[in-house]
Amino acid sequence: MSETTKKTVQPNKQQLLNRLKRIEGQVRGVHQMIENDRYCVDILHQISAIQSAMNKVSLALLEDHTHHCVVNAIKGQDGEAAIQELMSVMKTMTK
Structure with a gap:
């Protein structure tokens, strides 16, 4: 997994952290x-619930990214790169 130097303020940071804490408990x-x-x-049912919860976290992050980072990139003339990055993430998420 690679890390980038890009950073952003997560508008729903506390909600995401709370969800992740619940997932940790699961x-x-x-x-x-x-x-x-x-x-x-019974174990498989719990694993399925964890996977579903992680998908919800991923979708929430994707929504935040689209509404903030991608929109700002489009306004700042970096739209094509942001859209390509978004599509790359979508492809990774749907594997």
Whole structure:
């Protein structure tokens, strides 16, 4: 995973952090379920819930990025690069 030097203020930062904390708790729960030899199907249901929650975080970040970073780039004449970057992210997310 590569990091860039671009930074932005997350308008929904606290909401995202709260969601991620809940996801952390769910992951710890799955860990305990496996340690305690819980039924596989129950564990798989929890994993599915975690994946769904992560998708919601991704979509929230994507929405924020589009409404702020991409819009600002278009206004500042950097629109084509921002759209290409956005499409690259979308392709990665849908793999």
